[in-house]
Amino acid sequence: MYTKKISIRNIVPLHEVRDEEKLAALTESMKEKGWQGRNIVGFDLEGEFRAITGSHRLPAADAAGIEEIEVACVEYGTMFEDYGITTDDLKDPDQIYRMLDEYDEEAAELFYEDVD
Numbered sequence: 202m203y204t205k206k207i208s209i210r211n212i213v214p215l216h217e218v219r220d221e222e223k224l225a226a227l228t229e230s231m232k233e234k235g236w237q238g239r240n241i242v243g244f245d246l247e248g249e250f251r252a253i254t255g256s257h258r259l260p261a262a263d264a265a266g267i268e269e270i271e272v273a274c275v276e277y278g279t280m281f282e283d284y285g286i287t288t289d290d291l292k293d294p295d296q297i298y299r300m301l302d303e304y305d306e307e308a309a310e311l312f313y314e315d316v317d
Contacts, residue, residue, distance in 0.1 A: 227261035240273040251288040254315040
């Protein structure tokens with residue numbers, strides 16, 4: 202795993218916002234204090250970044266005017282080919298964790314902390 206500063210606008214979240222109250226609270230916090238949470242975890246796909254955590258933090262940061270964040274980029278090697286999937290297939294947290302644990306244990310730990 203490595204970290205990289207990435208523009209919020211280049212990050213595609215795993216899913217849409219599911220909790221508007223959580224989004225509002227995060228947005229207000231980020232307006233006051235900036236980004237305080239752990240890094241987003243995801244895949245750097247040649248310029249497009251696919252997040253697997255932070256589906257509420259990303260739009261909150263955007264609404265708060267934060268333009269770039271540090272991102273924990275997964276070292277995924279041949280994971281997608283080995284499993285015969287694309288990033289669009291990443292929906293089940295347990296499956297994501299199992300795959301990450303095999304290819305990038307450090308990223309798997311961050312992911313597990315985020316969804317636990």
